Amino acid sequence: MNTIEIGNRIKAAREEKGLTQEELGIRLGLNKSTIQRYEAGKILRIKLPVLESIAIELNVNPEYLALKTDDTSPRHSSHIIDSNATILPQDNVHIIPIYESVSAGFGAYADDYVVGYMPLYIVSEEEAKNTMCIVVSGDSMYPKIENGDKIQVLRQDWAEDGQVVVALIDGENGVVKKIKYSDDKITLVSFNPEYQPREFVGAERDRIRILGIVKTVIKSL
Template sequence: MTVGERIKKIRQDNAISQTDLANACKISKQTLYKYENNIITNIPSDKIELIADYLSVSPALIMGWEDKEQAVPLPQTNVFMRPVYDSISAGFGVIAQDVPVDYMPTYITCPSEQDKYIWINVHGDSMSPLIDDGSKILVKKQPSVDSGQIAAVLVDDEEAVVKKVLYNDNTVELHSVNPYYPPRVFKNNDVTRVQILGLVKEVSKSLQ
């Protein structure tokens, strides 16, 4: 069942009209119709939260991450639906394809900073075993990190990677956890080729 189909079923099960739900979520009835019939599939996270709140269910249920019969209520405080991107470049708007592929409920201690947090699907093993291929990382967008922290980094305005960042005198080093990958060292004027996009705050690994 799709996200739109779940919205429609829960709405109908609770005898709620499209008009009432649309008005409560500050969208048009036509937009809700497009949600429910999969014409619009990338539903904004704030609308998912409004729809879930009005239908008295969790956003995770709307997204299909929990079964209604076995649903465990999510914490009602400081949990926000944050977008998941399929590449670092997409998540930071480095390339044109910046549409989220999913949303994840995320606990954020400072609600005013929720828009700074995004999830990224990780491809490759350069940071394994700390961050395995297929993992998701939660990144807080910020322009700098401390030496030794793991960050999303842009190199030469085109290559976005996840690396441990080390600072020395006039030097920036990007280190992989996997020893198969040698460090990348940028010295003197070359340090300007490296731009910090955000700090990796959390890693979510699949158990399958």
């Protein structure tokens, strides 16, 4: 991977779009120094999901940035756009990190726990800042959420009755469940009937900490 040439192309595309390194970093969820290292070719291997995210933000062909095409035009694309497609405002498309698990996403934000990035259309800037995607493990929420699906999560410490949430039990066990409130009780419900609901009554309710609500389930073909 010729990271120096890749860096030159990133820099040229960034400057053409009129963004500073800091502004591009904010859009990608990266700091300015990381962008500087990319453009200087000091990172010897750039993950392809990262390159794709940069290309989307700079509105260039990902293959151009990755040096996978002989075409030297950054705007060239082999993708055909459906004439009936709705074009969404670019300002509302945000690059959201994908974490490998619930615990990784909410417990630490190091790059090592990020397995990729995904462009999502989110109107609210504040909501975009508090949004992440997480890869789900297990089948307790089958069939609506399957093993390997990605969930779009809005970080917040409360939820309404019946919402699907990401929660911590006893500060350690991260789970994705439907939450139910009744009288002096919180119940965490799985969609899969093979898993029994878990009830937390009275003071036991303090064992539950809501980390966020699930907004969307993203499935792979």
